Amino acid sequence: MASLKLNDIPPDIVIGRLPLYLRALTRLKQEGNDVTSSHELGRHLGISSAQIRKDLSHFGGFGKQGTGYQIEYLVAKLEQVLQVDREWLVIVVGAGNLGSAIAHYRGFADRGFRIAWLVDASAEKIGQKVGDLSVHPISDMQTIIRQNGVKVAMLAVPAEHAQSVADQLIDAGIRAILNYAPITIKVPDNVKVQYIDPVVHLQTMTYFLRSED
């Protein structure tokens, strides 16, 4: 709550870029590369090489001037920094179209997360199979979270229920919420929230559509 000092680099901004670096590095590794540079990474990501070097310098000396980054080493270090060198079990709230799509999403593998539970408030959905998961009743949600020490949740419920479900998640011990509902939720200082908002991405692109070919 203290006001920002001018020389503060808000760590959230730097942290928010690390997963992008990790994804680009993983891709370079899969393509058979062993070494990369801040310039190459920058080209992939549309971020300046100076920014990348500065961001990474917060977390130790990853590369030597002129020799580039060892990709495998940097991937391992970033996974460690982001704490995804382990597997977080995730609970998904809402088994509608979106929750089902999340449960089927193949982008989670080897990136630190496993969708382990899917819960819904609708009686007709309870017990249904979504991929490998069975839908649990939302009345079991807090018990699941408490018994398994779950810290991460994805919220795929209608906007009007997002705040009350978030309150229950946090009360049971959730500390990170990825919210798909188009509504801002209020959380205590010790809880992180991120939003999936397709419009933000679309608006970023329409800016560039001005010079029509």
Next chain:
Amino acid sequence: MASLKLNDIPPDIVIGRLPLYLRALTRLKQEGNDVTSSHELGRHLGISSAQIRKDLSHFGGFGKQGTGYQIEYLVAKLEQVLQVDREWLVIVVGAGNLGSAIAHYRGFADRGFRIAWLVDASAEKIGQKVGDLSVHPISDMQTIIRQNGVKVAMLAVPAEHAQSVADQLIDAGIRAILNYAPITIKVPDNVKVQYIDPVVHLQTMTYFLRSED
């Protein structure tokens, strides 16, 4: 393709923050505020007030020192800069769980976009109703795009089809693709791509879970 000069501010980074400013400002307006400051915006967004002032200064003088920003004026200017002071018609490819969720998403209203077409390759989905839309066959995709001058597409197909569908979209005239498939697609320089990747958001949050309460 030219290498970045040190003094270049990559515009993509700044542009990428404008939709976040627009969303926060719209929220402040809805809550009944007429005026805000870079400090207040910064607190909402976790971005330094200096960064916000610098970003906005690229697009003209929006606020006077000490008097803050007129929210309604700044919203209108940002909508103009991002070119969302009009309505872009969007085609969604893939009418599975994800495509259906997108078609039902209520976050598009008054933000510059309208989902106008939903297409799918599966014969059994053709003609089905998803919200207000009927599913069209993917064989009509390029005709729809060409006849209506569509520039914006959302890609909600399985990863293995993402590249070939993207190629067809671009061939027909699409210039901005929001890709939900967990795969990087290759596009020409005059086409923009953004990715919805929930793992990037989750990884940003797990960093902060280190100091367990």
